[in-house]
Amino acid sequence: MLGRVAPGVCGQAVAVVNHQQNRNMATLKAISIRLKSVKNIQKITQSMKMVSAAKYTRAERELKAARPYGEGAVQFYERAEVAAPEDDKKELYIAMTSDRGLCGAVHTGVSKVIRNRLSEPGAENIKVICVGDKSRGILQRLYGKHIISVANEIGRLPPTFQDAAKLAAAVLTSGYEFASGKIIYNKFKSVVSYAQSDLPLYSQKAVESAPKLAIYDSLDADVIQSYMEFSLASMLFYAMKEGACSEQSSRMTAMDNASKNAGEMIDKLTLTFNRTRQAVITRELIEIISGAAALD
């Protein structure tokens, strides 16, 4: 503006001043944009927290109902002292995760357990079934050759027994004759904690040769086969419920932390915003006053 009135010698100096002023104005603008976006993020994380809190209460209720399924199946293996056969090393690992992220380390924890196992010797006899896109995403690149099945569309809705039954059917029809195996899942402990845990899987042969099978009455091959199929489905169901509950609780904490961090950022940004605004006003005043003094 001034530049246009007095072109020439002082033009450059004015331009520099103008530029500086513009830049300050720009930072003010930039800060306010940033502030706005952080506020929006906070709103989003807060509402995600509310949603997962609601989902969590439901998941916990359903988990209580699902617990006997898993515990019953595990009890059978413990009482009968089923062990993996020595001569057959084929193992199956099932990674229980879901499709959705933004929930802390639930998925990486499960995947890490499997990754550690796969990096040990004897990994060539291990196959993996990934339940949920997250574990697939983590294991795919390095251990893609071990994956024999991937299940997705998990985590959007609470798991049902039908889901587990479908998965069990996929395990049984996969054509992979494992001797033993593990379902790796997140065991829910409390709202703020969960831990990776596993449920055992055995082949029918291993169960039939278990030393203390005799404590169970009227078992024949047919009954054992039926029971094995059912217990596979129920253990998968239980692991899915535990996983879903841990995921929701973990998402709740993660989103709570995210909101808190956003809050801190908002405080800092507001402070910088106000300081910058103050600085701009002060400088403008100085310019006006010194301009007026120069005229006298």
Place this chain on the structure above:
Amino acid sequence: MSAWRQVGLNYINYSNIAAKVLRRSLKPELRAEAMKRDESHVRITPWADGRPAHLKQAAAKIKVCFE
């Protein structure tokens, strides 16, 4: 061997069919809630050599079991 196993069903299919029949025979006010548990959205893809493989055949196999 039981008749259902001779037909090629396993216990999971067998008990699922039984559960489905039971759900359908419930009183209407209870049925609505029970029918929600009848749904399943999981999609399963077989993999081989680090990529999805022989999709149709296996998917069909699983599907047959549930219809």
